[in-house]
Amino acid sequence: MPDVRRPNLASNITADDVAEAIGVSRWTVNRAFKKDASISPKTRSKVMEAANKLGYVPDLRAAALASDRSNLVALLVDDFANPHKLVMMERLTRILRKHGWDTLLVNTLDRADAGHAILNASQRRVDAAILIGIQFDDEVLETALHARRFHKLIIFARTSRHPNTISIAVDDASAMQEITGYVAEHGYRRPLFLAGPRTYSAHLLRKETFLGCWEARFGTIPESAEVPAYDPILAEQVVTRVLTGRPRAEMPDILVCENDALAIGAIDVIRHKLGLRIPEDIAVTGFDDVPQCQSPNYALTTYRQPLTEMAEYLVDVLESSEDRDFDRAFKGKLIARTSA
Amino acid sequence: MPDVRRPNLASNITADDVAEAIGVSRWTVNRAFKKDASISPKTRSKVMEAANKLGYVPDLRAAALASDRSNLVALLVDDFANPHKLVMMERLTRILRKHGWDTLLVNTLDRADAGHAILNASQRRVDAAILIGIQFDDEVLETALHARRFHKLIIFARTSRHPNTISIAVDDASAMQEITGYVAEHGYRRPLFLAGPRTYSAHLLRKETFLGCWEARFGTIPESAEVPAYDPILAEQVVTRVLTGRPRAEMPDILVCENDALAIGAIDVIRHKLGLRIPEDIAVTGFDDVPQCQSPNYALTTYRQPLTEMAEYLVDVLESSEDRDFDRAFKGKLIARTSA
DNA sequence: TATATTTTTGCACCCGTGTGCAAAATCACA
DNA sequence: TGTGATTTTGCACACGGGTGCAAAAATATA
CATH class of the missing domain: 3.40.50.2300 (Response regulator)
Incomplete structure (x- = not known):
């Protein structure tokens, strides 16, 4: 087969080609593509037209290499x-x-x-x-x-x-304060905090803030449980383990979850494995406001980051x-x- | 401020620097980083050691530029x-x-x-x-x-x-055939196909296959509805519109959905807005096997792509x-x- | 030890564009 | 029309490494 280049591959049109086509230098061509470059409007439009016709676009690899940006x-x-x-x-x-x-x-x-x-x-x-x-x-x-x-x-x-x-x-501390306030004011008194993995200092922030705020209000430190990843499936397992077989009096009345991924898993378990109603038997809050929160199935009270x-x-x-x-x-x- | 370079930026260590450090040419350094390159093991390890010490890694921008890959x-x-x-x-x-x-x-x-x-x-x-x-x-x-x-x-x-x-x-035709078979064999007789947007020819494939298979079996063409995007929220709206207020006798007994995103929205609506049970009142199938399908809340019968x-x-x-x-x-x- | 063979290394040239400056072209104004 | 101010253009050099080939070194063979 002869050396035929498929035209739609357009594999090697460079600024030089465009420059040659309209009789200017390569630098002028590249200037045309650069915002705020010093170039006359006439030349620019001439370049752009030719570039368009030839199918030229600047090579960002080369640009990055040359400019270090x-x-x-x-x-x-x-x-x-x-x-x-x-x-x-x-x-x-x-x-x-x-x-x-x-x-x-x-x-x-x-x-x-x-x-x-x-x-x-x-x-x-x-x-x-x-x-x-x-x-x-x-x-x-x-x-x-x-x-x-x-x-x-x-x-x-x-x-x-x-x-x-x-x-x-997001300001975790003030967010959790707000959530704590909401929980307390809506009459919940036996919260359980469902935390994510403890891999990184930042993560303790939400949990600690919640526990701290709660203690300041009521003098008791709420119970908490830890899920090894932000995965609804794992949250299901942990919640199942923690709550199954508990006497009704020792059940939490609300699960405050570190984020929605955990809250969603928690809701599924509470409703489908424990057979309890939300929020009448156990309420749940999350964090993030993922799209699923809007589903009538979850209708999750949560905190939206901007x-x-x-x-x-x-x-x-x-x-x-x-x-x-x-x-x-x-x-x-x-x-x-x-x-x- | 004098021209002090922060050492951890390591911004300009090139193959030349490494080469100079151990007294070889730049090309030898780059060879060391290239699999299957013709270079002696001794030299390679010497290069790697020096590169490691100096914090050198090949620049993929330059490599891409030079090799066109x-x-x-x-x-x-x-x-x-x-x-x-x-x-x-x-x-x-x-x-x-x-x-x-x-x-x-x-x-x-x-x-x-x-x-x-x-x-x-x-x-x-x-x-x-x-x-x-x-x-x-x-x-x-x-x-x-x-x-x-x-x-x-x-x-x-x-x-x-x-x-x-x-x-x-995935082979849409054979997948939908399988789903059709499953639906038919489990006794469902009034399916409704919930399709996604009709933006692209390929999308009709699943719908057409299902309708075609069903017709071949039972001689009737099932009802269908179209959701403008693969978004559970939109699926909720469409299903609500299509099913609300229908006499029980005209209700479908199964929703065959083009994918899980639609199926999930459908399930939420059926259960929480229409107050019906799944699968007793209306069954649902999806496509994709997203993680949520495993949730006890959905337990969605679906089709998994490899x-x-x-x-x-x-x-x-x-x-x-x-x-x-x-x-x-x-x-x-x-x-x-x-x-x- | 001399020669043939194979492995390893070095090099010229190329990939396509950015930068800063100097040359050229254009414009403003008397 | 001439002069200086301003805009526009061209260019040398740089960015960091790939390619194919030739030179050099190492190894095998006689």
Whole structure:
């Protein structure tokens, strides 16, 4: 077969080709594609027209290589069982793309793999790494910060106090205070706190705040249970184990869950395995306001994080060249439904 | 402030630095990082040691630029309301990464944006684009194939007959035949098919197969309804509209849903708005086997796609340099639970 | 030890674009 | 029309590594 190139592959049209076609230099062509570049409108439109005709688009690899700015971020996720991750990924990719940023999705398989995942991302020379998983403990963060060339390491939707890290999250303390208030004022008196895995300091924040607030109000420390991952299926197992066979008098009257993933599993068990009603027998609260919360089946009272606002702030952080403390905690909103 | 470079940024260690440190040429250093390269074991380990000490890792941008192979794929998604997308993203990113491929996650905001999204990906010179959305109609595919430089355009988990496209999907026809058989043999006689949006030819496949099979068996064409997106919330609305106020005799005895997202919405409505029991009053089947299907609340009878196998095949396709017909349909598995 | 064979290493050139500056072109105004 | 101010354009050099081949080194063979 002769050396025929399929025209729709258009594999090697560069700025030079466009430049030659209209008799300008390559640099002029690239300028036409650059916002705020010093180029006359006439030339620009001439370039764009030719580029369009030839099917030219600038090569972002080469641009990144030459400028040391890729407009690419790595999004590291390790917790796909939590439906809230889907919401976060949607929101982040949408807003990032709106501002010209692309997203490398890295599935951190497990704790041991986190280092590799980060290394992997660093080889693509991303401008920043955004962590929305749970298994990133201090050790992993150190690895990331140590040898690698991330300009910015951002912990999104989780509070982190790590000094070289940027934390963009909801204000857990005030959120849990609000939830505690809601629970107390609605007459619940025997709460059980359903916590997620204790892999990272930040996670204790919600639990501790709740227990602390409750103690301050009533002088007793509520019971709590721990689920090894933010996975409704695992939450089912834990709740089953903790509540099955309890005398009615010792049953909690409300399950305060660290997030919706746990709350959803809890509701399923309470209703279908324990045969109890929600909220009459046991009420439930969550955190995140995942789409399922709206389902009449769950109608989950929960706390919504201002994800869009947080993502917009993230973009500001990415585009800022200052070197200040970017940590920020946002206020969310308690969404009262019928589960509590 | 003097020009002090933070050591942990390690921003410009190149193969040259490593080469100089141990007295070899740059090319030897890069060879050490390349599998199957012709290099002596001694030299390689010397290089690796030095690289490790200096914190050097090859720059994949430069490698991609020079070799015209990026080991990067774009994953285009537009349908984040469907929980199955989360499963697919997890599986794909996991398996791709296992084989050394990175994933660019592109959120195709809406139909009109699909073209931009594809252009965007092409500018990163990805080796292939993988579509797991629904809004990619023939027009969009043409755009993608036309001016852009994708080596491969893959439609994943959906059948496509587009000639320049690679379709890796489950065999919809045989799957729906199996479901039809299950439904018929379990005594259901008044099915209603709940379909998704009619944006793309492939989507009619499941519906048409079901209606066709049913007609062949019983001589009647079942009723059907259409939901404008694979979103449980929208499915709730449609099912409510279609079933509310119907005399009992005209109620379907089973809802055969095009996928789980629709089935889940349907179950919620049937139970909580219509006050009927599942499966006694109305049974439900889905498609995909999302994690929620296991919940005792849904216990959804559904059809599981062999996602891992499909993803592994995808990698084979990516790594193949032949130019043959890669389309392939996989057999999945009917998962019987108590919803039907 | 000399020669043939194989393995290992070095190198010229290329991938496609950004940066800062100097040259050229255009414009403003007397 | 001439001069200076301003905009627009061109260019040398850089970004970091891949490719194929030739030179050099190591090994095998006689």
